[in-house]
Amino acid sequence: MFELNEFVIHTTGGICRVTDIAPLDMPGADKSRKYYFLVPLNGKGSRVFVPVDNSSAIRKVMTGEEAWKLIDEIPCIEEMQVDNDKLRESMYKEAIRSCDLRELVKVIKNLRSRRAKRLSEGKKTTATDDKYFKIAEDNLYSELAFAIGRQKNEMEQVITERIHSVLNSAI
Numbered sequence: 554m555f556e557l558n559e560f561v562i563h564t565t566g567g568i569c570r571v572t573d574i575a576p577l578d579m580p581g582a583d584k585s586r587k588y589y590f591l592v593p594l595n596g597k598g599s600r601v602f603v604p605v606d607n608s609s610a611i612r613k614v615m616t617g618e619e620a621w622k623l624i625d626e627i628p629c630i631e632e633m634q635v636d637n638d639k640l641r642e643s644m645y646k647e648a649i650r651s652c653d654l655r656e657l658v659k660v661i662k663n664l665r666s667r668r669a670k671r672l673s674e675g676k677k678t679t680a681t682d683d684k685y686f687k688i689a690e691d692n693l694y695s696e697l698a699f700a701i702g703r704q705k706n707e708m709e710q711v712i713t714e715r716i717h718s719v720l721n722s723a724i
Contacts, residue, residue, distance in 0.1 A: 554605065555589060560699070561611045562652050566593040566601040567692065568614060568699055577602060595695070612652060620700035623654055624715050630655055632662030645685040654696060660689040 555561055559571045569591035576584045589608065591601040603610050615623070633648065633656075635641045648656040664686040668678050694708035703711055 555608070555611070555613075560594075560614045561589075561591065562614055562696060563591055563593070563601055563603065564610045564650050564652055566591060566596060566599075567695055568594045569596075569601060569611075570594065572600075574605060594699075615654070615696060615700045617701045620697045621715070623658075624697065624712050625719055626655075627658055627712065628716055628719075630658045630662070632666055633659035635663060642681055642685070645689070649685070649688055649692065652692075654693055657689045657693040660685060661693065664689070 555571050555574075557571055557574065561569055561571060563569050571589050572592050573590035574587055575590070576582065576586060577588050587605040588602045589605060589611065591603060591611070593599055593601065633644065635644055645660055648660045664682050667682055668686075671678055691705075694705045697703075697712075698705040698708050701711075
């Protein structure tokens with residue numbers, strides 16, 4: 554169970570703060586069922602309601618230690634393999650909905666490879682690829698930044714520097 558003022562990750566709301574745990578005060582709502590009232594950090598005035606007894610849509614935000622460990626693992630995480638182009642978008646959606654940061658890394662690696670290949674062939678990137686790249690990168694960078702106390706716009710550089718540092722120290 555999550556606590557008041559705890560930060561959690563919601564599948565569509567991103568990083569949220571638990572502001573209340575209570576029944577919904579809405580017409581037709583089951584007054585005996587409790588909900589987490591979540592306020593997304595990036596949601597301007599929005600709220601998310603998640604049943605306490607069905608909280609599979611939320612998880613705890615990773616710790617700083619977990620974030621650094623994941624960053625160190627990025628070079629070893631393989632890109633997502635998509636054998637069927639017709640299933641590509643649904644695989645991206647599923648990975649994003651999972652809130653599993655390793656899955657987001659796989660998506661990002663796949664999309665970077667696709668982008669490089671298309672550009673080398675003289676083609677543009679697709680709108681679908683651009684959309685899911687942005688979502689995956691935003692979700693990954695947001696949580697990592699939150700966990701290690703940095704700004705989201707710094708994360709690409711932080712990750713790159715950390716990976717180079719780790720790789721250079723291994724040589």
